[in-house]
Amino acid sequence: MAEGSQGTSRGIVSGERQRDPAVVEERARRIAGGLDRLGVGPGDCVAILMRNDIAFLEATYGAAMLGAYAVPVNWHLKADEVRYILDDCEAKVLVGHEDLLAPLDGHLPGSLAVFRVPVPPEVAQHFPPPAAAELPAGARDLDLWLAGAAPYEGAARPAPMSMIYTSGTTGKPKGVKRKAPTPEEAKATEGLRALVYGLRPGVRALLPGPLYHSAPNSFGIRAGRLGGVLVLMPRFDAEEMLRLIEEHRIDTIFMVPTMFVRLLKLPEAVRSRYDLSSLRFVIHAAAPCPADVKAAMIAWWGPVIHEFYGGTETGPVTFATSEDALRKPGSVGRLSPGAEIRVLGEDGREVPPGETGELFCRIAGYPDFTYHKAPEKRAEVDDAGFITCGDIGYVDPDGYVFLCDRKRDMIIAGGVNIYPAEIEAALLALPQVRDCAVFGIPHAEFGESIMAVIAPQPGVEIDPAALKAELSTRIADYKLPRHIEIRDDLPREDSGKIFKRRLRDPYWAAAGRAI
Numbered sequence: 001m002a003e004g005s006q007g008t009s010r011g012i013v014s015g016e017r018q019r020d021p022a023v024v025e026e027r028a029r030r031i032a033g034g035l036d037r038l039g040v041g042p043g044d045c046v047a048i049l050m051r052n053d054i055a056f057l058e059a060t061y062g063a064a065m066l067g068a069y070a071v072p073v074n075w076h077l078k079a080d081e082v083r084y085i086l087d088d089c090e091a092k093v094l095v096g097h098e099d100l101l102a103p104l105d106g107h108l109p110g111s112l113a114v115f116r117v118p119v120p121p122e123v124a125q126h127f128p129p130p131a132a133a134e135l136p137a138g139a140r141d142l143d144l145w146l147a148g149a150a151p152y153e154g155a156a157r158p159a160p161m162s163m164i165y166t167s168g169t170t171g172k173p174k175g176v177k178r179k180a181p182t183p184e185e186a187k188a189t190e191g192l193r194a195l196v197y198g199l200r201p202g203v204r205a206l207l208p209g210p211l212y213h214s215a216p217n218s219f220g221i222r223a224g225r226l227g228g229v230l231v232l233m234p235r236f237d238a239e240e241m242l243r244l245i246e247e248h249r250i251d252t253i254f255m256v257p258t259m260f261v262r263l264l265k266l267p268e269a270v271r272s273r274y275d276l277s278s279l280r281f282v283i284h285a286a287a288p289c290p291a292d293v294k295a296a297m298i299a300w301w302g303p304v305i306h307e308f309y310g311g312t313e314t315g316p317v318t319f320a321t322s323e324d325a326l327r328k329p330g331s332v333g334r335l336s337p338g339a340e341i342r343v344l345g346e347d348g349r350e351v352p353p354g355e356t357g358e359l360f361c362r363i364a365g366y367p368d369f370t371y372h373k374a375p376e377k378r379a380e381v382d383d384a385g386f387i388t389c390g391d392i393g394y395v396d397p398d399g400y401v402f403l404c405d406r407k408r409d410m411i412i413a414g415g416v417n418i419y420p421a422e423i424e425a426a427l428l429a430l431p432q433v434r435d436c437a438v439f440g441i442p443h444a445e446f447g448e449s450i451m452a453v454i455a456p457q458p459g460v461e462i463d464p465a466a467l468k469a470e471l472s473t474r475i476a477d478y479k480l481p482r483h484i485e486i487r488d489d490l491p492r493e494d495s496g497k498i499f500k501r502r503l504r505d506p507y508w509a510a511a512g513r514a515i
Contacts, residue, residue: 012229035093115141185366192338198306283307314361359392453503456486
């Protein structure tokens with residue numbers, strides 16, 4: 001591409017398609033008008049079952065104009081799992097890609113209005129649709145419906161955040177439902193999001209993560225309305241990301257640490273092929289990032305790497321710059337504006353700086369939430385208004401927050417607490433390891449034993465005994481996996497999170513216990 005043509009894209013871009021901001025706004029208003037005539041109003045739910053696509057954001061914007069909740073649905077889910085979410089949120093409308101709707105035929109509520117969206121070429125390239133399948137009865141073509149829909153002309157209503165369903169590692173997934181913010185809350189929230197996402201008018205943003213996931217959804221919704229460009233990736237590919245950064249002169253990206261690992265394992269000749277000088281602000285979250293991975297990315301891309309820690313329930317509680325990462329390796333930063341954190345020991349009392357416990361957080365002025373139809377579940381994670389995501393960590397004397405692991409992932413072997421994240425970081429530092437997951441499996445004597453499932457680099461054969469010997473030079477012997485399984489690949493969401501439950505559950509089911 002000629003230098004003069006770089007960075008000329010505007011609006012929302014997906015593959016070869018580019019939709020101008022004015023067109024996106026017009027289509028969103030038509031969606032809002034059509035939804036309004038279907039009876040969708042404040043507090044109602046519009047479910048979205050799509051991969052990354054321009055129409056995903058347009059449907060979200062349209063629902064928000066009416067004060068309705070957009071409910072992104074993880075498209076990896078099976079038909080019964082999708083039906084559960086549709087029933088639980090009492091969705092009035094479902095908008096979905098045609099190939100994702102087809103398996104739902106016979107699994108949808110009869111009162112649900114269903115709109116189908118053709119799978120665009122750039123998405124089909126990564127996710128080839130199956131041969132023609134029967135679509136749910138009554139499903140209407142979204143574009144044909146919009147052609148006859150008048151734009152919504154009413155006043156925009158207070159817009160709630162999308163209702164995100166948690167991954168459901170225990171029991172059924174829960175919808176995190178926030179009330180529509182007051183003007184004061186909206187101003188505070190947008191200011192906080194602008195800080196942690198690095199978003200500003202005219203931003204040139206890239207989104208490689210899935211819009212059904214909490215933080216990418218929030219980032220994408222905001223970036224798509226700032227008058228610059230938002231480039232959607234149908235699926236993360238390391239070299240393709242570098243190409244898109246150069247082509248569109250991207251300055252801001254939301255990422256997860258797994259993407260860093262993939263990028264760093266590209267050959268040097270590939271890494272140096274692309275001009276990345278436009279980058280200004282790269283934010284990552286959603287999973288712990290090994291300190292050496294973070295340092296390597298900063299060395300390559302410069303001090304543009306930032307991080308926040310938080311959850312769907314809490315919002316962005318901490319924020320870390322590149323300087324913070326280099327000063328305090330492994331930290332997720334210091335408190336964001338308005339945020340507070342308490343570290344509670346097993347007795348429920350706050351522990352002093354440097355001591356490990358469960359993290360409870362809140363942000364002043366951040367819209368409150370409940371779990372949809374399950375307020376009692378909110379009470380289980382609440383301590384005097386402070387919310388926990390089940391993370392174990394500590395705050396050092398300088399105010400930097402460190403995570404040890406998820407409380408539910410912690411392995412207790414012979415009475416000793418072992419944190420899988422530390423072992424996973426050590427494994428990922430080995431050149432022969434492409435991916436890994438560490439978890440506890442039943443042990444008759446010690447309660448639990450350490451299991452590691454490892455995916456090797458392409459073309460590499462891993463000898464478990466040799467790998468364990470190499471790992472023993474990096475971590476204490478009691479942290480070494482007692483069992484190692486080699487697999488070609490691991491079940492991982494597009495968000496970067498491993499479906500660890502799928503790996504762990506068979507061992508516990510056979511033992512007849514869960515812990």
